[in-house]
Amino acid sequence: MKALVLAGGRGTRLRPLTHTSAKQLVPVANKPVLYYGLEAIRDAGITHAGIITGDTGAEVRRAVGDGSRFGLEVTYIPQEAPLGLAHCVLIAREFLGEDPFVMYLGDNFLVDGIAGLVESFGRHACDARILLTKVAEPRFYGVAELGQAGEILRLEEKPEHPRSDLAIVGVYTFSPSIHRAVREIRPSARGELEITDAIQWLIDNGYSVRSHLVSGYWRDTGRLRDILECNRIVLERVETRVAGTVDHLTEVSGRVVVEAGAVVENSVLRGPLVIGADTKIVSSYVGPFTSIGSGCALRNAEIEYSIVLDGSSVEGVSRIAHSLIGRNVEVSRATGVSNTHELMVGDHSRIQVST
Template identity: 40%
Template sequence: MKGIVLSGGSGTRLYPMTRAANKQLLPIYNKPMVYYPLSTLMLAGCRQILLVVNPQDEEAYRRLFGDGRQWGLEISYAVQPRPGGIAEVFLIGREFVGGDRVGLILGDNLFYGDSLPAVAERGARGPGAVIYAYWVSDPSAYGVIELDADERPVSIVEKPRQPHSNWAVTGLYFYDGDVCDVAAGLTRSARGELEITDINAHYMRVGRLTVEKLGRGYAWLDTGTPSSLLRAAQFVETVESRQGLQIGSPEEVAWRKGYIDNAGLERLIQPIRESEYGKYLQGLLARG
């Protein structure tokens, strides 16, 4: 299974923090932001990962992830020269997708929930397009999806003034191998971007769009502003301190999914053995 993490963008809402580092390299509590979406794709079964990054940030991502083999992944990189819309990743990554099913996640989205692995795997294996909807109090700030009485999607509108529902489209998507052709046929919006809403609307029109609703047992956090970044850090700190379990740990996901064995996890632990993160991973091995 293939997956794409979109980690570009200008990060203007997080200025001046993003003068020093790309938004997705900023920390959410004890890990870089990008760890959280990457681990979500890993939970879905994605092992071939394309990171779409800004030109000036590619080297920083390569230092952080390398080729991914330490986690049993194959990580490659592509550059988005300037913000051109979420859907543009399917033009940039067309060779990577190559007609296969692919997952896409936004690099500033954090998902949490006990059943998240199963829900993500359904999307990875499902037909057509699968998107995820989350109930929000202010839907006008998001792409909004309207469902009929049979839970079938009937409309998708980006940031509507008068929303027809409270179900916001999150930043996690799965598509069949036609998605690159669909993206290539789009017209750029008034802001000069290829809109992911237009891809989803296409799949809806042809009857190949499935919507997975993330209910009260899930958290979806968009970390694009200083306040939302702080709330995400507080959320992660609260859950991890209370449960003693990490959120968004690629090392743990890789080990539990069987992408790496005990020896592979031990090699990852060695250089960070004295850190809190390293001690947590040591505890995983000790408990088996």
């Protein structure tokens, strides 16, 4: 069995961060989201993965390399434009051959991996098995209607009146039958070849399409709140490890990870949290569910339930919460005229300030 990993797309919901970085490489607990997916593929016993890349292909290649660090052999498949998930299957035909495969959207996050899905697909022969999860607001998702035996009867994309509360998760397993389906369908109204249309084609033409329910936590990390929630879930599982330097004036409580080369002085650390390598924290408060990247600097600052990427600094600011701060960003207290905010902000940013 092979894997087809989708790491293209433009990540419009995470701009401006994704103007300069792949959305699949946004870190959760200081590890890119894509890495969790590649590890899940390896843990399911798959060794060959094709990675679909788009505009950020060079960055994805640098991050993943030849795949050996994950126990995978990786083939890169460029997609000239985001023409749909089914189009990804179409252009990966040579790589996939006649092998069954799992298709994994690289910005999806599954705590318990995909081993159960892959095992179920191999044990009970079918042409497609789709991962589903119950959601509170199914009208915002692709929704599956099931038969009594768990077979999928119908798929609907963001229906106004959903027939079920089962949302389609961005992980699928397919037999080679899917190759005919993606050739038969036509672009949707938004100009893309939709994988839901291809699966519906299988259903309508008598192929066997079955479901598999997610047993653990799942999120699509395309929005800020979902990334922060994934960060929280991963940090809930960390174990205390202090490889850096924490002085005697610092108060530490909860599960805390301080990577090698990091220095913490006269501060308060309340876990769970992770502090990256070579970061310096002085006279600051770092609260629960916070990930600070490598090479960062915090001085006289307060932050919690947030993610700070590599090379950024926060000085004299309190309190930051529910935030995602990009790479090489400077956040500091304004000086000069009181009650004045001085900002340099890129396109598609969102700023909230106290009045």
